[in-house]
């Protein structure tokens with residue numbers, strides 16, 4: 432079987448290797464992977480920026496989907512041939528996050544999905560319905576679950592609520608699609624008018640080019656009437672002031688990204704005055720992924736896939752994430 436391995440940090444060091452197909456131990460499952468998807472974190476891990484002390488070699492990528500090929504001793508609830516997806520945090524099964532729950536993640540502390548056959552704990556897999564193809568299923572574990580939870584943390588959104596999503600990356604487009612499916616209005620921002628037209632075709636009610644409109648927070652506040660209920664903050668410190676400006680009273684910011692930086696000088700008066708909530712989050716639990724998978728399948732949502740590339744081209748595909756030209760998810764065919 433073929434795996435892609437990272438023996439030393441650096442995209443150029445990703446190498447395709449031949450290995451024997453491993454055997455699952457007690458409680459483990461051998462999965463024949465068919466597709467994986469890229470997240471910005473995977474790029475940071477491979478470059479050595481995310482966890483510089485991570486033991487190597489590593490099989491990268493947190494998100495994958497495939498078929499169960501063999502079951503280890505004691506595994507129940509799964510069968511050979513069943514379609515499954517990986518989960519991001521292998522020990523966070525349900526409920527609120529805890530330190531033990533978020534210490535072991537796929538494609539980082541635990542081996543990832545960029546392999547023809549991979550071993551995963553049975554508790555770190557989620558069944559995939561027959562109506563969902565492997566490429567779509569492989570987009571859910573990180574970006575999909577993060578968007579799902581970002582919406583839940585605001586107490587849920589629905590008709591009469593407005594959600595602001597920043598940019599047109601994987602998380603933002605999932606948030607757009609899910610919020611629309613819940614009946615909320617969505618304002619999407621992007622640096623590109625062409626991407627904004629695509630966001631509109633996906634269901635965005637209003638769009639703002641954040642380069643052409645530097646005061647986009649104020650613009651979003653007006654478009655929503657008296658501010659938005661929720662900002663899905665994928666960009667981080669550099670955009671937080673505008674996000675606070677966009678918020679309505681009792682509004683909520685689900686802060687999850689760092690594309691515009693980690694630190695800034697910030698006037699917090701808007702948060703205080705609006706009685707607003709600022710909530711950080713890290714992906715979600717296995718139960719969140721089960722709920723999301725059922726929701727996506729049940730509503731017939733189609734995750735937005737920018738392009739599909741073969742396993743051997745993963746290095747170039749990962750590197751391209753930093754250019755931000757993609758719209759939605761990049762999928763690796765295995």
Ligand SMILES: NC(=O)c1ccc[n+]([C@@H]2O[C@H](COP(=O)([O-])OP(=O)(O)OC[C@H]3O[C@@H](n4cnc5c(N)ncnc54)[C@H](OP(=O)(O)O)[C@@H]3O)[C@@H](O)[C@H]2O)c1
Nearest residue numbers: 598599600601602621622666687688689690691713714755
């Ligand atoms: N906390 C968590 O659990 C968690 C989970 C998943 C992801 N994340 C983080 O969330 C962020 C987004 O993840 P992703 O997978 O959606 O990334 P992505 O697919 O790589 O998103 C890239 C897009 O973000 C937009 N963007 C970049 N800089 C921006 C800025 N200053 N203001 C507004 N938009 C900007 C751009 O959209 P346009 O081209 O349209 O301008 C860009 O194309 C990353 O920082 C990622 O590491 C965190």
